Amino acid sequence: MDTKIGIGSSNQTVSEKAGKEAAELALENGNIDKADFALIFSGGKHNPHEFLKGVNQVLPNVPKAGGSSFGIITDEFIGYDGFEVGVTVFSSDKIRFQCFAEGGLNEDEFKVGDVLGQKISEAVTADSRGLFVFYDSSKQQNPPMLNFATPLFAALEKHLPKELVLAGGGFLADMMLSSCYQYLNNQVYSQNAIGILMSGDFSMDVAILHGCQPCSDYVTITKTNGPVVLEIDNMPALDVVDELLGPNHGIAVKDFAMNLTLGVNRGDKFGEFKEHDYANRLTLAVDEPNKALVMFEPDLTSGTEVQLMRRSLDSNYVSSVINNLKEKSNKPSFAFYINCGGRAMPFSGVGFEDATEVQNALEGIPLAGFYSGVEVAKVGDKLQALDWTGVLCIFSDL
Numbered sequence: 198m199d200t201k202i203g204i205g206s207s208n209q210t211v212s213e214k215a216g217k218e219a220a221e222l223a224l225e226n227g228n229i230d231k232a233d234f235a236l237i238f239s240g241g242k243h244n245p246h247e248f249l250k251g252v253n254q255v256l257p258n259v260p261k262a263g264g265s266s267f268g269i270i271t272d273e274f275i276g277y278d279g280f281e282v283g284v285t286v287f288s289s290d291k292i293r294f295q296c297f298a299e300g301g302l303n304e305d306e307f308k309v310g311d312v313l314g315q316k317i318s319e320a321v322t323a324d325s326r327g328l329f330v331f332y333d334s335s336k337q338q339n340p341p342m343l344n345f346a347t348p349l350f351a352a353l354e355k356h357l358p359k360e361l362v363l364a365g366g367g368f369l370a371d372m373m374l375s376s377c378y379q380y381l382n383n384q385v386y387s388q389n390a391i392g393i394l395m396s397g398d399f400s401m402d403v404a405i406l407h408g409c410q411p412c413s414d415y416v417t418i419t420k421t422n423g424p425v426v427l428e429i430d431n432m433p434a435l436d437v438v439d440e441l442l443g444p445n446h447g448i449a450v451k452d453f454a455m456n457l458t459l460g461v462n463r464g465d466k467f468g469e470f471k472e473h474d475y476a477n478r479l480t481l482a483v484d485e486p487n488k489a490l491v492m493f494e495p496d497l498t499s500g501t502e503v504q505l506m507r508r509s510l511d512s513n514y515v516s517s518v519i520n521n522l523k524e525k526s527n528k529p530s531f532a533f534y535i536n537c538g539g540r541a542m543p544f545s546g547v548g549f550e551d552a553t554e555v556q557n558a559l560e561g562i563p564l565a566g567f568y569s570g571v572e573v574a575k576v577g578d579k580l581q582a583l584d585w586t587g588v589l590c591i592f593s594d595l
Contacts, residue, residue, distance in 0.1 A: 201287070206281065239282045240277075242371075256284075291398040303333075330353065333367065406588075406589060409506040412505050415466070427489045453483045455479065460475045460506040528594045534587060534588070
């Protein structure tokens with residue numbers, strides 16, 4: 198039996214109807230009678246239990262996994278108003294799916310990663326090819342706090358074989374850090390991390406779409422408190438950023454949030470710029486009284502060298518990265534895109550819809566994906582939490 202993949206979406210405002218419609222379309226679009234596995238995602242305005250109820254009317258005994266999303270991407274649809282849902286079904290004797298979960302993420306991210314990694318490592322076989330790991334980005338809404346990907350994936354990574362290809366993301370219901378949810382089979386969870394191990398006769402290749410380039414010399418972070426960058430080069434962080442942006446930059450301090458990006462070069466410090474060597478950090482909020490930047494992750498510690506990054510206004514970088522990835526792939530059969538919510542055009546600060554460029558560059562390869570809070574992939578040989586990036590996975594038959 199050949200691998201069949203069907204993708205469906207809906208923006209119905211009634212959660213049960215949205216789940217049912219997307220699942221029905223997925224089966225229809227994939228010409229699938231019986232699905233073996235389903236990836237399911239729902240926007241933050243939906244009731245997760247009602248959405249799952251709708252999906253189960255169509256896929257009652259099908260193993261499934263997924264969660265909350267800021268928006269949905271397919272090869273024919275892009276939406277991020279909060280009512281979008283997406284369902285992808287697989288029917289294949291070439292790919293096996295195994296799901297794992299661990300709760301208590303809001304209490305100890307490192308412990309969750311450690312336990313989840315142990316569970317996955319015990320199931321890895323010689324033909325295990327790829328792994329998706331998803332987790333709640335939001336720890337709590339009031340006051341706003343995030344679950345950090347850095348300790349979660351640092352603990353997870355030590356249990357995994359180096360050759361296993363991994364991509365992941367943090368679920369984000371909306372920009373207000375409302376509660377997130379995960380779906381695993383017929384249950385709804387929160388403050389959870391899930392792993393989807395994929396094994397069989399296929400390959401999975403991953404590329405990171407950054408769209409950022411350095412626009413400053415290196416500066417050194419000299420004082421932090423968790424995810425808060427207090428000082429750069431022994432001066433208040435906001436003062437240094439103001440100087441780096443240059444005179445008359447016209448950007449209000451409050452607009453640094455979700456726009457200002459700092460890059461860490463994991464490659465040759467003084468070599469030719471290579472986008473894939475950079476791990477970028479996005480500013481979540483600004484602490485004006487302390488002249489500090491609040492970042493999405495706590496890994497910009499004292500002594501870290503960073504550069505101010507500017508976002509590319511030219512969309513050509515998207516097709517360039519994707520064409521290189523397609524050349525690596527043997528017979529591309531499916532693409533999955535984990536895209537930062539900040540890259541959606543209303544928030545990106547650039548004049549094009551990133552996901553539309555991805556759709557066009559894939560040239561008919563079936564595409565599913567969701568908008569995330571944080572993205573994860575390997576930079577060099579290390580798993581790295583990423584901000585303002587897109588992580589694209591292409592599956593190919595062997």
